[in-house]
Amino acid sequence: MTDRLNLPGVEWRRVSPKYVWVDVISTVVLALVLLAASCLPAFLSHVALWWILPVVVFVIMVLVIAFVPRRVRAIGFQLRDDDLLFRRGLLFQRFVSVPYGRMQLIDITRGPVSRAVGLSDLHFVTAAASSSVAIPGLPLLDAEELRDKLVALAETRRAGL
Amino acid sequence: MTNQQFEGDPIEDLLPSGAVLATRLADGEWHRLHPATPLLRGGIVFIVLAGYAISSARQQLIDLFFGAPHAHDDGDPLIFITAHGRLPIVLLIIAAVLILIVVIFYLSWRVHTFRITDEVVEVRSGLLRRSLRKGRLDRIQGINIVRPFFARLFGAARLEIDVAGHDANVRLDYLSSAKADGLRLDILRLASGTRQREAAEASPDGRSFASQRVADFIAPELDPNFAPPESVVKVHVGRLVGSILLHDTTFALLVMIALAAVASVATNTVEVVIYFLVPLVLALGGFLFRRFTKSLRYSIASTPDGVRVGFGLLTLSNETLPPGRIHSVQVRQPILWRLPGWWEIRINRASKSNAKGADAQRNTTILPVGNLDDVLRVLGLLLPGTSEDSAQVLRRGIVGSGAEGGFTNSPGRAAVIRLFSFRRNGFAAIPGVILLRKGAIWRELTLVPEARAQSIGISQGPLYRALRLARVHVHTVNGPVRAELGALDKDAALGFFETASLQVVSAVATDSTHRWRAEGSTA
Known part of the structure; x- marks a missing residue:
């Protein structure tokens, strides 16, 4: 495990464990849709071999769902002095550092499942679409507090594009 | 006069005589556009339609005057009209419609006005649906003057002021050609944050420039007084043809x-085969043809207010990009260009001009073709402040490989996925700029000014993990240039991530290019 990306000396803030349920439910929904779609060739062609496809999809989706808790634990962020550090991903790891002055806007969104468990997602939007810093699974109060803090930080370090 | 007053007062109080600005258009009052505007914007279509109607009615007119025995009523409305003797009524209706259109054109010209203050440029238009477009001067990404062929006949030009955002430009179409040049100078001067004193010193220059438009069609595309000749890079037609071939x-x-x-x-x-080939030839041939016409009489030069790019044969276009508006730069070489040693340079910008007449290429290809010396000169224009040492690093970045010039390359184990290029694949930094070098067959070098990077990223998938490699990303505004580099040693990539994010933070804090001539800025 030493080959994994890691930043020494960073104390990551993690997202709420309740987010596991949100992620599991949305993944299950996705899995059902994919399963239904993968059954189509078998139904249409009456060739028994096509039933392998939904089986494969089923196995993959079960694995994906089994790893959801670890994937959620892998999401982390930290407010450093001058930039926001964000990480996510288990198999495909990704770290992003965004200077506060680059903030264009902050979005807080709440899906139906998130709302049921009192969570919300925070998007930190810069002029670059590829920055894509989206911190999911924050309790609403935390998200609003974080938003206000980020806006205040961005205000003190306001920069051009 | 203090800065405070300059910021607060309307500009005409400060510039009462009009001696400072090249034109009187940027005085904060509302102005109207060129009188031929309605004709140029839509009237030409109308004239063409009228011409078409007359030419198709010619047969009927001949019949009418020379007494055709009988009109054959086969559903043609013109024949129907003449056969039933309703010509006078129809002519009357047409005349009424014509007058109405002229009146509407006149009124829409009357209400289509613009003003330029020291903070914003505003355009309001529309008779029934009023619209107001506003652009902040410190967010200007470029000012483009386009002279379409028809507009040139009237001595008119279109001024497009690009502000950051997708299709967020403010268009002044049309202005008289001379005023357009002067107005651009004024807007750039206001946007640059120049104090009045400096502006006054610069004014004779501006005035002579405004009166320069003599013999529009034979004048060189770039005014020789405007940019020092040694800073001008041109593309010769022979090389352009060769580059396309x-x-x-x-x-x-x-x-x-x-x-x-x-x-x-x-x-x-x-x-x-023909069904397959014809659309393909049309599409690719069209691409190459557009590339050719868009690069004719191409010149790129340095001016005090930024980089000026001009091109065009019948439709002239030239654009000024103020300093600090270029978000990333890529030097690359299509494989066959290796033989003559040619390169092209593309850039990412925060704005895209209106799609009309502006292909993606015009906005993003800043040097269609050039040799290594041209490339280095253009890079010097795009990234001002590069020293001799940096020029050496840039040269190594374009053609070199290995660690020379401070490059951190991929490790040998990366040869599995970068068979030819692992020795070339690497990153380096010169003051203020991040360099990403890659490709041994299709060579390219991507440069990102640290003050323009939006964020820094690093990523790793399962294959990279097995090889102890990682990929680094420098996120910039959207465009054809993607600044990322794969197959780097994991620890080197983490080091890059740490130092680059610190560099970006400090570069962002000290960046002052949005007011590039204001006091305290280095320019």
Whole structure:
């Protein structure tokens, strides 16, 4: 495990464990849709071999769902002095550092499942679409507090594009 | 006069005589556009329609005057009208419609006004649906002057002020050609944060420039007084033709044609091949043709208010990009351009001009073709403040490989996924700029000014993990240039991530290019 990306000396803030349920439910929904779609060739062609496809999809989706808790634990962020550090991903790891002055806007969104468990997602939007810093699974109060803090930080370090 | 007053007061109080600004258009009052505007914006279509109607009615007119025995009523409305003797009524209706259109054009010209203050440029228009467009001067990404062929006949030009955002430009169409040049100078001067004193010193220059427009059609595309000649890079027609013949697209086109020829001989059919080939030739040929016409009489030069790019044969266009508006730069070489040693330079910008007449290429290809010296000179224009040492690093970045010049390359184990280029694949930094070098066959070098990077990223997938590698990303505004580099040693990539994010933070804090001539800025 030493080959994994890691930043020494960073104390990551993690997202709420309740987010596991949100992620599991949305993944299950996705899995059902994919399963239904993968059954189509078998139904249409009456060739028994096509039933392998939904089986494969089923196995993959079960694995994906089994790893959801670890994937959620892998999401982390930290407010450093001058930039926001964000990480996510288990198999495909990704770290992003965004200077506060680059903030264009902050979005807080709440899906139906998130709302049921009192969570919300925070998007930190810069002029670059590829920055894509989206911190999911924050309790609403935390998200609003974080938003206000980020806006205040961005205000003190306001920069051009 | 203090800065405070300058910021607060309307500009005409500060510039009462009009001696400072090249035109009186940027005085904060509302102004109207060129009187020929309605004609140029939509009237030409109308004239063409009228011409078409007259030409198609010619037969009927002849019949009418020379007494045709009987009109054959086969559903043509013109024949129907003449046959039933309703010509006078129809003519009357047409005249009424014409007058109405002229009145509407006149009124829409009356209400289409613009003003330029020291903070914003505003355009309001529309008779029934009023619209107001506003652009902040410190967010200007570029000012473009386009002179379409028809507009040139009237001595008119279109001024496009690009502000950051997708299709967020403010258009002043049309202005008189001379005023457009002067106005651009004024807007750039206001946007640059120049104090009044400096502006006054610069004014004789501006005035002479405004009166320069003599013999529009024979004048050189770039006014020689405007930019020092040694800073001008031009593209010669011969090289342009050569570059297109050797372009990857041409190569692909020839391969396709050859394949199609083989296929048609082998299968003894022609139709299928033609159906396949014709759209392809049209599409790729069209791309190459546009590339050619958009690069004719191409010049790029340095001016005090930024980089000026001009081109065009019949429709002239030239654009000024103020300093600090270039978000990333890529030098690259299509494979066949290796023979003559040519390169092209593309950039990412925060704005895209209106799609009309502006292909993606015009906005993003800043040097269509040039040799290594041209490339280094253009890079010097795009990234001002590069020293001799940096120029050496840039040269190594374009053609070199290995660690020389401070490059951190991929480790040997990366040869599994970068068979030819692992020695070239690497990153380096010169003051204020991040360099990403890659590709041994299709060579390219991506440069990102630290003050423009939006964020820094690093990523790793399962294959990279097995090889202890990682990929680094420098996120910039959207465009054709993607600044990322794969197959780097994991620890080197983490080091890059740490130092680059610190560098970006400090570069962002000290950046002052949005007011590039204001006091305290280095320019």
